Amino acid sequence: PRNQNSFIRKQEGSDSLACVFVCLCFRGAFSEVVLAEEKRTQKLVAIKCIPKKALEGKENSIENEIAVLHKIKHTNIVSLEEIFESKSHxxxxxxxxxxxxxxxxIIEKGFYTEKDASKLIQQILDAVKYLHDMGIVHRDLKPENLLYYSMDEDSKIMISDFGLSKIEGSGSVMSTACGTPGYVAPEVLAQKPYSKAVDCWSIGVIAYILLCGYPPFYDENDAKLFEQILKAEYEFDSPYWDDISDSAKDFIVHLMQKDPNTRYTCDQALQHPWICGDTALDKNIHESVSAQIKKNFAKSKWKQAFNATAVVRHMRRLQLGTSHEGPNPCPTEDTGTSCG
Incomplete structure (x- = not known):
C-alpha cells in the first residue's frame, strides 16, 4: 500500500523535484496513472508510472511515445512536462x-446541438493538423482519448494517449495493424501502407457518433465489423439523422472516404462550411444522442481496446479455411490522464 508521504524524485541531485502521491487514477496492463502534487509549485499533475520490468522488450515503444510527446506543444493536446526515473520505475x-x-x-448536458459537435470537431482538427504538420500520426483517435481540460462548461477538449503514435520519416509509410475496432480506417485493416489519412477517417467516425450517439459500424463479431469497415458501408439511419443537416452529413462523407487519396485532409475539413461557416444547426438533439450513447457506449464496452492485428489474422484464416476459433482480442493499456 502507498504511503501519503511517498514521493518521486528526479535523479539529478540539485535539480531534484518531489511529487507527493495523492491518489491512484487508473491501473492498466503495463502501468498506472496517479494524481500527484508537485511540492515546489503545489501544482497537481498526472504521473504515468511504468515498471521497468514491464518495459523489457517494449523499450522501443515507450521511447517512441516519449519522443512524440516531447515534440508536442498544443493547447488541445495533453503535454508531457517531466520525466523521472528510479531503479525500478x-x-x-x-x-x-x-x-x-x-x-x-454530453450525457450530463441538458442542451446539445450540431454547433456543439462542430466546435468539438474543430478543436480536434486543429490539434491533429498540428500533429500532421509535425509529421506525427496519432493512429488511435477515439472518444475515450478525448478529455475535457476542466469542469468549466466552456472547457476545451484535449487529445490524450499517444501510445500508438508514430513519427513519420520523410516519405515513409506505415503498415502495422493497430487501433481500436470501429475507428480504424479501411486501409489499416487491409494491411495496406497508410499515413496521416487514417486520423482523418477516425475524426469522421467521431463526428458521426457525436451527431447520433451510435457508431457507423457495429457487429458483435469482430470479423464482420471489420468487413463493414473495409467496404466503408454505413448509413445515416432514420429517424436518428432526420434532424441533422445535409452539411453535417456531407462533412462526414468527405472524411469517411474509403480511398485515402480522396479523403479530406485536416486542412480541407477545417474549410468545410459545417466547421468554419454557419451550416451547423442550433436544434437541441441532446435527448436522442444521449439516449443512444447510454445504449451503445456502456463503459464496459467502450473502455475496451483491441489490437486489430488479431482480427486481421483471424480474417486471413477464415479466407484460407483454416480457422476453428474466433480472434483473441488483446486489451491495450488504459492510460487516460483524467482522475474522475
Missing part, C-alpha cells in the same frame, strides 16, 4: 486534465 509527469470524458459530458 519510469515516471512520465503529464499535464493534469480533470474535466472528464467526452461522452460523460
Amino acid at each position: 519510469l515516471y512520465l509527469v503529464m499535464q493534469l486534465v480533470s474535466g472528464g470524458e467526452l461522452f460523460d459530458r
